[in-house]
Amino acid sequence: NAGVTQTPKFRVLKTGQSMTLLCAQDMNHEYMYWYRQDPGMGLRLIHYSVGEGTTAKGEVPDGYNVSRLKKQNFLLGLESAAPSQTSVYFCASSYRGRTEAFFGQGTRLTVV
C-alpha cells in the first residue's frame, strides 16, 4: 500500500499565484488533516476533515481553503500565495475513533 501520498513534493510560487496541493490515502481513513511545519514552530493544523464532504478549520486556516470531495482525497488550496506561506506542508490521515496519524512525505513550498 502507498499509504498517504502528497503531490507535488516541491514547488516555487510567485506572490499572488494560486496552487492546489493534493493528498491521497489508500487506507480508507475517515479523517484527514493538513499541517504546516515551520522551523521552531512544530506542526500546526491548518484544516481537517472528518469525512467526505466535510471540512473544518484548524489552528491556522487563514489564506487556505480545502475540499474533500472523495473520501480518499483531501485538497489544500492557496488562492493568492504570500511569502508567509513558505513552509513544509504535511497531509495526514487516521481512522475514526483512533488518533494515531499516518503522514505523507511533505510538500516543500517556497513563495517568492
Added chain:
Amino acid sequence: SQQGEEDPQALSIQEGENATMNCSYKTSINNLQWYRQNSGRGLVHLILIRSNEREKHSGRLRVTLDTSKKSSSLLITASRAADTASYFCATDAQRGNNRLAFGKGNQVVVIP
C-alpha cells in the same frame, strides 16, 4: 494553542547510550503520542500512551506519563545511528475532535 511542548533540546549522544526527552502539555488529554521525523521525511507514529496509563514499552522505547504534572518522557535505550531524527509529542485533548496538537520537537543526533 499548541498543547504538546517538548523541552527545547538538541541532544547529541554516542551510539549505545540512552536518550531521554520530555514533553509537557496544558489541558486534559485522552492520550499522548510520540512521533519520529527523519530529515526531509514525514512523521512516523512510534507509541501511544493513554491517560490512564503511567508507563508503556515498545521495543527500545519507554514512555511515561504523569497526568498530575501534565508531562511525558520518551526514553530510547541503546541508541543507534538510525535513531538520529526529530521526535515530537502530540496530545489528543479531550473534546479535541480527533485533533492532535504537536510540540516543537527534539532533535536527537546519535554519533556512531
